Amino acid sequence: MTAALSSRSLRAKSARARLQPFILGVISVVLLAVLWELYKFAGPADGLTIGETRVLPRTTDLAMPHVWDMIARLGGPLTGSSTAIPLWLAVLKAAGMSLGIAAIGWSLGLIVGFALAVLMQRFRIAESAVLPLVILSQTVPLIALAPVVRVWGSRLEFGSFEWESWMSVAVIASYLAFFPIAVGALRGLQSPDTIHEELMRSYAAGWWKTLVYLRLPASVPYLLPALGLGAANAVIGTIVAEVSTGLSGGIGRMILDFSNFASSDPAKPWAPIFGAILLGLVAAGLVSLLGLALGRYRRAEVSR
């Protein structure tokens, strides 16, 4: 009886503990809205300028629509046409498409990043040859990369396979995603203690068995944050690449299109920005679900 009781109270406690970050998240969003409205109410209409530089934004309805106006706008129609779908649905659809592309880019980045990490772990010479290139790759501006990927992609032909422009976007997203994954996975694969490596050696376990039984599980605590960073990078990469390759249907293009309404319908451009934030949150959430699933490999991280 007491045992049942204590286990129930324990469960209630853990449920509360699990809800806590969610509640804190909601509070912080509300706080942000309150701050926004406070500044809009108290701030100078023309913002604050020091010399030529404006250091605080204007508080007019054009520059900073009311929070409730922005929310209300989400419920309104996409266009003036009578058959238009609600704006929130259009934003969700666009975010969904971008999420799909980002997920493909992330998966591609995971495969490439992990393969590179395994290669670098296996051959020290590969580490000194590849790692600088990996770091160098991240200094190439995305804007410069986008047209190149699109042009190369359009020249690819394997039988009936045809390169579509969303694939260019996915490739660019993966280009950003693979970097943190490669670096994190390498650190993880190199993380086992000498004692564990010697133990595997004493078992006459070869490289492959050592990888599967020791290095892969040991890499999880390093890999998870890297996967989170990779997901964030994939989302950003997708949105920017949508803009620079001109792919329509995603959230990136929507941000660009809606910015035209800044003066006529000032609440509308904010809708796809909320969509992009939602996209980032969903991506981060999915990765942390992965972390829950791999919980037992994180014991070292928890206990040491």
Added chain:
Amino acid sequence: MNQLNPTIPGIPAVDVSGVSRVFSTKRGEVTALDGIDLTIAPGEFVSLIGPSGCGKSTLLRLIADLDQPTTGSINVFGTPAGIARQNQKYGIAFQQAGLLPWRTVTGNIALPLELHGVGKTARTQRVSELIEMVGLTEFAGSYPDQLSGGMQQRVAIARSLAEKPELLLMDEPFGALDEMTRERMQAELLRIAAESKAAVVFVTHSIPEAVFLSDRVVVMSPRPGRITGVVPVSLSRSASSDAEALREDTAFFASVTAVREELHGESSGASARGVDLR
């Protein structure tokens, strides 16, 4: 096993001859081991003792083929150490338990069996035998971070015994334990070694521990690491004699004194060779 010079029937468990190990460091070459000859019989319990830097751990690592000698040869059950490692002739335990944190007690003990393709049924049976042997049946499903240091070390010892090796290599396995746990573990190890009939090479820097456990205590000195003497221990370790009584036996104290004199004799120089080994 209590003779002065144990005669070795057939192939020795470990045969170290003319072994040296030189490490190259930035400040030049360091001779960790020099002119080591040592033969260990099957089923014999031998301790390596000496101050830090005497190369006792290095010698153990050479026998385990975790490191290679600069000169000389090491045979384990008649084959070179490298081949003996490939053939899984020994089990090993280190000062740290070295358990995989993501595996339960069962999973950790099963690791060598899994790696070597032992079938699931045989594996489960062997693992539960071992868990019972080290008295951790209640903790079979626990993870290492839920166990005390002594329990973790017991899991490591069970793991080293998983494949019924005829040779156990132990590098200060009880070094990190408190004195009470340590004494209990020593008694358990003696029982386990007797049951499994394995030869044991046991590195330690505790004189009473070496004497309590061993048939022979090999005393080493540092810079360069050399064997300065071998003290045979003759305690009556019949199955019925309990550990407490053994520790208070006069033969126990006599051996402790002999090992101590051997260790200290070396540092005072010339008299070392003259120590009476009975």
